[in-house]
Amino acid sequence: MILLKTCSVLLTILFFYAAKRLNxxxxxxxxxxxxxxxxxxxxxxxxxxxxxxxxxxxxxxxxEMMGVVTVAFAVPxxxxxxxxxxxxxxxxLSLATGSLIAIxxxxxxxxxxxxxxxxxxxxxxxxITLPIALSVSEAIGGMPTMTAVFGMLTSFAGVFLxxxxxxxxxxxxxxxxxLMYGMGAHxxxxxxxxxxxxxxxxxxxxxxxAGAMITVVWAFTLMPLIMSWFAV
Amino acid sequence: MKKWFLLFGQVLLLFGFxxxxxxxxxxxxxxxxxxxxxxxxxxxxxHNGWVRLKWVEAGATLLFSQMILFFVPxxxxxxxYPWLLGGKGLLVLIVVVSGCALVMVSTGVxxxxxxxxxxxxxxxxxxxx
Numbered sequence: 001m002i003l004l005k006t007c008s009v010l011l012t013i014l015f016f017y018a019a020k021r022l023n024x025x026x027x028x029x030x031x032x033x034x035x036x037x038x039x040x041x042x043x044x045x046x047x048x049x050x051x052x053x054x055x056x057x058x059x060x061x062x063x064e065m066m067g068v069v070t071v072a073f074a075v076p077x078x079x080x081x082x083x084x085x086x087x088x089x090x091x092x093l094s095l096a097t098g099s100l101i102a103i104x105x106x107x108x109x110x111x112x113x114x115x116x117x118x119x120x121x122x123x124x125x126x127x128i129t130l131p132i133a134l135s136v137s138e139a140i141g142g143m144p145t146m147t148a149v150f151g152m153l154t155s156f157a158g159v160f161l162x163x164x165x166x167x168x169x170x171x172x173x174x175x176x177x178x179l180m181y182g183m184g185a186h187x188x189x190x191x192x193x194x195x196x197x198x199x200x201x202x203x204x205x206x207x208x209x210a211g212a213m214i215t216v217v218w219a220f221t222l223m224p225l226i227m228s229w230f231a232v
Numbered sequence: 233m234k235k236w237f238l239l240f241g242q243v244l245l246l247f248g249f250x251x252x253x254x255x256x257x258x259x260x261x262x263x264x265x266x267x268x269x270x271x272x273x274x275x276x277x278x279h280n281g282w283v284r285l286k287w288v289e290a291g292a293t294l295l296f297s298q299m300i301l302f303f304v305p306x307x308x309x310x311x312x313y314p315w316l317l318g319g320k321g322l323l324v325l326i327v328v329v330s331g332c333a334l335v336m337v338s339t340g341v342x343x344x345x346x347x348x349x350x351x352x353x354x355x356x357x358x359x360x361x
Binding site: 012013015016032033034037038041042045046052055056059060062063065066067068069070071072073074075076077078079081087089090091093094095097098099101102105106109110113114115119123126127130131132134135136138139144145146148149150152153154157158161162165166168169170171172173175176177179180183184185187207209212213216220 | 243246247249250253254262264265266267268270271272274275278279285288289291292293295296299300301302303304305306307308309310311312313316320323324325326327328329330331332333334335336337338339340341342343344346347
């Protein structure tokens with residue numbers, strides 16, 4: 001039992017750093033550690049015949065670290081506070097629209113294609129950064145694992161879609177490009193936004209944090225409505 | 233060596249805020265994630281100067297750079313849903329991509345419009361002179 005625990009933790013860390021090194025040589029989304037490391041781990045668990053529950057219990061302290069990462073977001077928030085206040089109207093309104101559409105589009109399309117109620121609830125927080133999304137998902141009665149999958153896919157989709165959106169919608173202002181990246185593709189979007197410039201990057205950081213807060217507010221106010229919708 | 237101790241201490245401080253946040257969350261009647269309360273607490277402390285930025289900055293940067301590692305166990309959870317690889321997985325992809333495109337377009341367009349309007353307003357007084 002102890003052997004299994006240490007093995008799961010060590011292998012998770014090992015796969016992650018191996019994937020990270022590989023990604024440095026071949027920088028592509030498919031070779032991202034967010035894809036490679038879980039994939040390698042899944043293959044290993046299936047071959048070794050270890051059920052997911054045991055693995056997740058053994059590695060619970062790694063997941064626990066996501067809470068600490070969430071708290072650490074206070075640092076970029078504090079550093080960029082002046083920019084946030086200078087553009088607060090634009091930031092608040094665009095993020096409020098974006099997160100509302102994220103929730104409505106997510107729930108309605110999930111129900112429309114018939115993924116079921118629990119998947120629809122899990123899709124609600126997928127447009128916010130994963131560490132926060134997982135705890136929100138738990139709080140509103142979704143499945144955190146489903147949310148992790150939705151969130152990761154959203155991040156990838158966002159990075160792919162972003163250049164197209166910028167071109168089609170003729171986005172020019174660095175703050176709006178940053179907000180779009182942060183709201184649409186959270187963490188990966190933030191990295192990409194920093195590649196474009198500092199203003200884009202910090203507004204993406206703001207979008208990630210403020211967008212998460214606004215989504216939480218929307219989620220809790222809309223939950224009764226969504227639940228009554230399910231009942232119909 | 234000293235640098236590592238410092239980083240460890242900083243991460244520990246962030247840990248402390250997480251715990252306090254979780255403690256407060258357990259007393260609240262609504263299910264708010266404790267880590268969000270911890271985030272707010274740390275922000276208030278930074279804003280009022282109770283905690284200096286340099287006390288937590290390096291620790292936060294370290295955590296951000298290794299962040300994907302902390303998601304790996306949750307992502308491995310995908311193995312519980314083998315249907316994601318089948319036709320239903322395609323539906324999930326449609327949900328995600330369409331939703332994501334809508335979110336990005338709406339956020340970007342609203343921000344861009346509001347910014348343009350703000351620019352015009354700023355120009356107004358100059359024209360009046």
